[in-house]
Amino acid sequence: MFGLIDCNNFYASCERVFNPALNGKPVVVLSNNDGCVIARSNESKALGIKMGTPYYQIKQEVERHGIAVFSSNYVLYGDMSSRVMSIVAECVPEIEVYSIDESFINFEGIEDIAGLGQMVVKRVCKGTGIPVSLGIAPTKTLAKVANKFAKKYEAYQRVCIIDSEEKRIKALQLTEIGDVWGIGRRHAKRLMSQGVTTAYDFTQLSQAWVRKNMTVVGERIWKELRGISCIDMESAPPPRKQICTSRSFGKMIVDYDNLSEAVATHAATCASKLRQQGAYAASLMVFILTNRFREDLPQYHKSIIVKCPTATCDSLEIVKHALMGLKQIYMDGYSYKKAGVVITEITSCAQMQLFDDVDRDKRERLMTAMDRINGKYTGALKLAAQGSGKEWQLKRDMLSQRFSTNLNEIMIVRCK
DNA sequence: TCTGGGGTCCTAGGACCC
DNA sequence: TCTGGGGTCCTAGGACCC
Numbered sequence: 308m309f310g311l312i313d314c315n316n317f318y319a320s321c322e323r324v325f326n327p328a329l330n331g332k333p334v335v336v337l338s339n340n341d342g343c344v345i346a347r348s349n350e351s352k353a354l355g356i357k358m359g360t361p362y363y364q365i366k367q368e369v370e371r372h373g374i375a376v377f378s379s380n381y382v383l384y385g386d387m388s389s390r391v392m393s394i395v396a397e398c399v400p401e402i403e404v405y406s407i408d409e410s411f412i413n414f415e416g417i418e419d420i421a422g423l424g425q426m427v428v429k430r431v432c433k434g435t436g437i438p439v440s441l442g443i444a445p446t447k448t449l450a451k452v453a454n455k456f457a458k459k460y461e462a463y464q465r466v467c468i469i470d471s472e473e474k475r476i477k478a479l480q481l482t483e484i485g486d487v488w489g490i491g492r493r494h495a496k497r498l499m500s501q502g503v504t505t506a507y508d509f510t511q512l513s514q515a516w517v518r519k520n521m522t523v524v525g526e527r528i529w530k531e532l533r534g535i536s537c538i539d540m541e542s543a544p545p546p547r548k549q550i551c552t553s554r555s556f557g558k559m560i561v562d563y564d565n566l567s568e569a570v571a572t573h574a575a576t577c578a579s580k581l582r583q584q585g586a587y588a589a590s591l592m593v594f595i596l597t598n599r600f601r602e603d604l605p606q607y608h609k610s611i612i613v614k615c616p617t618a619t620c621d622s623l624e625i626v627k628h629a630l631m632g633l634k635q636i637y638m639d640g641y642s643y644k645k646a647g648v649v650i651t652e653i654t655s656c657a658q659m660q661l662f663d664d665v666d667r668d669k670r671e672r673l674m675t676a677m678d679r680i681n682g683k684y685t686g687a688l689k690l691a692a693q694g695s696g697k698e699w700q701l702k703r704d705m706l707s708q709r710f711s712t713n714l715n716e717i718m719i720v721r722c723k
Numbered sequence: 724t725c726t727g728g729g730g731t732c733c734t735a736g737g738a739c740c741c
Numbered sequence: 742t743c744t745g746g747g748g749t750c751c752t753a754g755g756a757c758c759c
Contacts, residue, residue: 337727338726338727338728339727339728340725340726340727341725342725342726342727343726343727345727345759359726359727360726361725361726362725362726363724363725363726364725364726366725379727405758405759406758406759407759408759409759488757488758489756489757489758490757491756491757491758492756492757493755493756493757494756494757521756522732522733522734522756523732523733524732524733524756524757547729547730548730548731549729549730549731550729550730551728551729551730552728552729553727553728553729554727554728555726555727555728598726599726600725600726645727647728702725
């Protein structure tokens with residue numbers, strides 16, 4: 308049996324842990340640049356605030372209902388996530404961290420699954436203040452279904468188990484097709500137009516039709532919903548095949564110097580992610596684009612792939628390559644909204660070149676030292692090419708503190 | 724005025740090879 | 742009028758996830 312444990316309204320719940328006055332009040336958390344709504348408390352959902360809505364479109368509701376709004380605080384959420392995951396890992400034999408707020412659990416060999424499930428949920432809540440729900444079923448996709456029921460109905464007390472044919476069928480009949488893991492908007496629309504409205508209807512289609520129209524991916528979902536497990540636990544995360552860092556700018560950027568600072572910063576971040584993975588870049592892509600929502604302005608988007616002569620994870624080199632790319636695609640006269648760097652070709656070893664003028668041993672020591680310092684004091688060391696970021700930094704006007712990771716921002720409790 | 728970011732997988736079609 | 746066949750590799754685009 309598989310379990311799926313999922314933090315309820317995770318980002319909003321994180322904010323609440325450190326601000327209990329928000330309990331029972333509507334809360335939303337915004338994406339980078341305070342762009343769109345990406346997390347909502349139950350109270351905000353009840354007010355009809357939709358996922359992905361641009362913030363400017365809900366400002367009136369925010370005022371009217373006194374919704375508490377936060378910029379995303381990924382340092383806080385990341386730390387809370389690892390606290391949740393480590394508690395789960397202590398309780399169960401095997402866990403697969405699937406996303407910042409979800410993990411799968413392997414319940415194989417456990418006798419009292421329900422009892423253990425209840426225990427995990429209680430412990431996480433007690434240890435972190437984050438409410439979680441747990442779905443348990445014979446396949447991962449069914450565990451996802453069970454999880455939705457655990458969240459939706461109080462009677463389950465946050466743990467729902469699908470462990471019989473009757474329960475499976477009942478659950479699928481009550482699940483809309485679009486709510487199935489792996490069925491996105493496109494497929495849902497298409498299926499509904501053919502009269503397939505529930506997950507159960509979907510399982511009644513012929514395997515051949517599903518295979519033909521939805522590829523092997525759809526076929527896998529079809530099997531999983533019918534109780535045949537096709538997606539296994541993956542305890543160690545597979546190495547990344549692509550590493551990407553990109554951001555929209557707080558305001559539009561016109562001049563090359565600011566753009567180049569941003570690209571250098573993204574390239575340096577990519578390099579540090581590479582080193583964390585113990586990997587090297589053989590090539591990378593740089594892209595820049597204008598604001599697609601501003602139809603009144605001239606549009607331009609361009610990317611370029613730069614080959615690295617020697618595969619590398621050295622920040623100086625990767626920044627150099629990225630800036631070479633930027634130089635080739637930059638066009639004067641546009642207002643840019645976003646830039647990014649993608650490491651497109653990742654290798655696990657650095658192939659030495661005969662005519663290499665870089666002292667790689669020395670550079671490696673430099674990078675190790677830099678990572679160590681930045682690990683302790685976030686962002687303490689950077690390259691001159693990265694600049695100050697003043698002109699293009701993220702907009703995050705409603706940021707909470709890094710309560711759990713920064714001594715200067717730790718909570719102060721006063722006793723009367 | 725204001726619309727996120729970082730990933731994965733699959734397929735079709737083109738280029739190229741023998 | 743007639744224009745091989747089979748294989749591999751790469752890429753762009755689509756679909757999906759959180």
